[in-house]
């Protein structure tokens with residue numbers, strides 16, 4: 001059957017219903033033998049330079065821009081028309097937001113077929129020759145459309161067998177200010193991305209390719225201009241599998257036991273409606289069922305307002321958190337203004353651990369009545385986590401062989417503004433753990449869902465969304481997360497600046513509590 005299909009694809013187009021053959025010719029520089037030899041030599045020596053329409057560069061990792069790449073401009077117009085006629089699907093997750101066409105592997109449109117042929121036959125042959133990598137015939141290409149606020153955040157493209165990534169740009173005249181550049185990242189001694197080393201502005205009829213490697217970190221920066229469509233065809237060439245180095249592990253956030261503080265601190269800070277025994281047992285019942293809870297107006301109003309105004313007006317030392325393939329936001333450090341450090345203290349206090357135990361049914365304090373030893377079961381057997389099918393069986397596992405477990409917490413004050421996000425990644429030390437997540441929001445007035453900045457909880461492997469927490473003033477979100485649950489904060493896009501052009505964004509206290 002495959003030979004039949006191949007024949008069908010390649011049947012002589014001139015005679016087929018008398019149609020004119022559509023061919024996408026490559027630029028002279030790619031056909032010329034002398035140019036090819038020069039490019040091969042330069043690639044081998046990692047030498048930057050121009051060879052006709054080919055520009056080779058080696059920093060921050062080997063890549064190449066070919067402009068122009070296709071000889072016939074008429075062909076590209078036809079191609080663009082066919083591409084825009086395809087069905088596009090909105091794609092959105094932690095890493096990206098853009099529109100992707102149906103797979104181009106089997107499309108029969110004449111220009112798309114011709115492009116497939118020229119890229120995966122003629123160009124692949126050139127690429128193989130120049131780079132010395134034997135490339136397979138595997139076709140992997142799709143069409144992407146990035147509009148206002150779309151982005152593809154920092155990633156390395158690594159997947160078994162991918163050796164070269166390519167992108168053919170079909171964009172109108174493009175300016176740096178439009179965003180949508182292909183940014184290439186520097187990497188540090190741990191092969192983690194840092195700053196942006198180079199931004200490539202997309203150009204009509206240009207093709208970029210780069211070697212996929214453990215350091216080929218890149219992003220499509222957010223498109224900042226309304227009404228501009230960044231259209232491209234991209235994909236990968238496959239070859240022999242390369243060994244990957246061991247992944248870099250993030251250090252585990254520092255966890256500490258509660259700090260001594262009696263319940264006075266609760267009466268000072270927390271809305272009294274959450275302090276009555278009745279309210280707490282009602283909340284606990286609901287939490288045990290749903291594993292999540294939003295407590296509105298959580299702090300007393302004056303306290304909330306005080307923290308808000310300090311956040312907005314007093315100087316706080318913010319540290320940029322990375323690496324960009326994992327996160328991008330600001331974390332408070334150093335000496336904090338009084339109102340802020342007192343709020344931190346509240347969340348770390350013994351009284352607060354007990355309050356959380358009462359609100360959730362988790363055993364975060366030895367005085368909590370939640371450890372149902374009498375039934376001979378683990379402390380929180382009755383707590384179903386946000387991932388549905390959890391039996392809670394792993395609860396009895398001891399952590400790092402500790403015989404006596406002390407409830408612990410870690411937490412930080414974070415600032416969220418345009419361009420910030422967190423990503424799900426395989427080497428998150430917080431993954432595969434049970435935890436009670438706490439988020440408490442400030443400065444979110446008029447924040448809209450379309451800005452991003454919400455926290456999404458998803459089930460591992462499936463892209464199924466379990467729960468989304470939207471930033472909301474003085475709202476305390478509690479989520480019991482299990483080993484199968486992952487979370488991310490959605491990229492905050494350019495629209496967020498319509499709310500406050502001064503990049504104020506919002507703030508949250510983000511804590512995790514472990515039984």
Ligand SMILES: O=C(O)CCC(=O)C(=O)O
Pocket residue numbers: 152157167181182218219220232234
């Ligand atoms: O469109 C671009 O410039 C890059 C696309 C990309 O990195 C990808 O699709 O993996």
Ligand SMILES: [Fe+2]
Pocket residue numbers: 155156157165218
């Ligand atoms: Fe990529």
